[in-house]
Amino acid sequence: MVSLSVYCFSASTHGHNQNILIIGGSSGIGKALVAAYSESNYNVYATFNNTNPDKTHKNVAYFNIDLIDPKSIQTLSEAFKDVKFDIIIYNAGKFGYKSNKGPILDRQDWIDSFVINAIAPIEVAFALEKQFIEKGGKYVVITSRRGSNTTNIKDQYEGRYSYRSSKSAANSALVALAMDLKKREITVLMLHPGQVKTEMTEYQGMDPNQSAEMIKNTISSASFTDTGKLIDVENNREIPW
Numbered sequence: 001m002v003s004l005s006v007y008c009f010s011a012s013t014h015g016h017n018q019n020i021l022i023i024g025g026s027s028g029i030g031k032a033l034v035a036a037y038s039e040s041n042y043n044v045y046a047t048f049n050n051t052n053p054d055k056t057h058k059n060v061a062y063f064n065i066d067l068i069d070p071k072s073i074q075t076l077s078e079a080f081k082d083v084k085f086d087i088i089i090y091n092a093g094k095f096g097y098k099s100n101k102g103p104i105l106d107r108q109d110w111i112d113s114f115v116i117n118a119i120a121p122i123e124v125a126f127a128l129e130k131q132f133i134e135k136g137g138k139y140v141v142i143t144s145r146r147g148s149n150t151t152n153i154k155d156q157y158e159g160r161y162s163y164r165s166s167k168s169a170a171n172s173a174l175v176a177l178a179m180d181l182k183k184r185e186i187t188v189l190m191l192h193p194g195q196v197k198t199e200m201t202e203y204q205g206m207d208p209n210q211s212a213e214m215i216k217n218t219i220s221s222a223s224f225t226d227t228g229k230l231i232d233v234e235n236n237r238e239i240p241w
Contacts, residue, residue: 018087021131029211030046030091048064110166125177137187139181141191142215149168189222191230194206194214211233214234
């Protein structure tokens with residue numbers, strides 16, 4: 001089930017607020033995205049699961065959902081039936097610590113990585129398809145350059161079996177989604193956020209707030225002609241497959 005935690009928006013002094021939903025908005029990049037869009041006077045809806053959200057920002061409503069549970073995802077359309085989203089960002093992800101390094105790989109951990117990284121983003125998009133604004137809505141998935149075989153071969157990148165394979169699957173599925181949503185002119189973007197200081201990177205890389213600003217700028221500058229592209233937000237260049 002989807003449970004409502006906070007739901008109180010104030011009127012913007014700068015005109016009509018745009019609506020954004022951030023799936024996975026309670027830690028790391030997601031938490032930084034909530035702050036960035038809140039400061040830009042968006043009505044921010046954000047989900048969380050295992051990490052308690054930061055409730056200090058204005059115009060933010062938090063919802064507790066379990067992306068492993070398909071019934072939880074199916075209830076999203078009912079929870080947001082009266083909302084039209086300008087942007088939906090799927091930021092949730094699973095690294096798969098038990099299934100990234102051989103020779104022993106945890107099969108269930110690998111399966112769960114596929115569910116969170118590749119299957120749930122598509123389920124969320126279809127559950128909320130009617131909640132996108134017409135001709136201009138954007139569906140953004142925070143993915144990874146590690147979903148690119150071309151990049152991995154170039155970098156001679158080893159290991160991370162479940163993470164790489166699930167991100168590759170996500171990128172492929174999102175290209176299919178981009179084609180399905182073309183008729184409504186909804187832009188589908190896959191964004192590599194750069195190396196960011198999170199648990200997954202052992203806190204190496206840029207600050208999440210810096211990444212969030214680059215993500216925000218890339219989303220703002222993207223148009224419908226960019227639908228289906230995998231983009232590196234550090235240089236706004238398309239990543240080859």
